[in-house]
């Protein structure tokens with residue numbers, strides 16, 4: 001990503017992480033970055049995985065696929081690392097060996113002009129509860145604008161799909177508008193609720209999540 005992008009996420013660091021988590025960030029994370037992917041298996045991308053609950057589920061449900069998680073919030077990355085490793089020896093649990101992590105802005109690995117660009121296609125791309133940036137003056141920070149959606153469409157396999165979920169219905173309607181200038185079509189909006197930490201934490205206060213499953217026209 002050569003030109004400076006508008007920031008679409010909030011904090012990169014939260015409260016101080018534990019000594020074990022810091023060890024995992026310093027020692028394990030460099031061995032698991034998405035850059036190390038050399039296997040020719042279908043690849044699923046989850047953008048903004050938070051603490052990684054849904055990412056872990058994806059890894060368990062898809063042992064024959066690589067799961068790449070992108071998340072710039074280091075505390076989230078540290079939570080994921082501690083939950084996929086044994087406390088006794090810090091080794092990755094067998095069911096999570098198919099996880100790779102990109103601990104930064106996802107645009108750096110999907111934009112062709114970026115030095116970190118990964119020339120790979122994804123069979124599924126999940127974006128669950130992207131930051132809604134509800135204030136009008138922050139709208140430009142919304143990740144799922146038409147440019148970004150077009151970028152994602154170029155990174156899909158021919159039968160690939162993008163799965164989007166948000167409980168912010170105004171953002172949902174905004175995404176529908178953005179889609180009009182993309183080469184993506186809506187396959188369905190009718191799917192079961194996908195559980196994530198954000199969705200569980202907020203379900204009492206927000207509307208039911210709405211979903212979009214997209215593919216290339």
Ligand SMILES: C[S@@+](CC[C@H](N)C(=O)[O-])C[C@H]1O[C@@H](n2cnc3c(N)ncnc32)[C@H](O)[C@@H]1O
Nearest residue numbers: 008009048049050105106128129131196197198
């Ligand atoms: C509201 S949280 C939802 C987290 C999780 N998906 C869940 O549902 O629990 C949105 C997440 O997207 C991440 N995010 C925002 N912009 C991003 C970007 N450009 N690349 C990767 N992740 C991003 C944020 O850091 C944040 O953790």
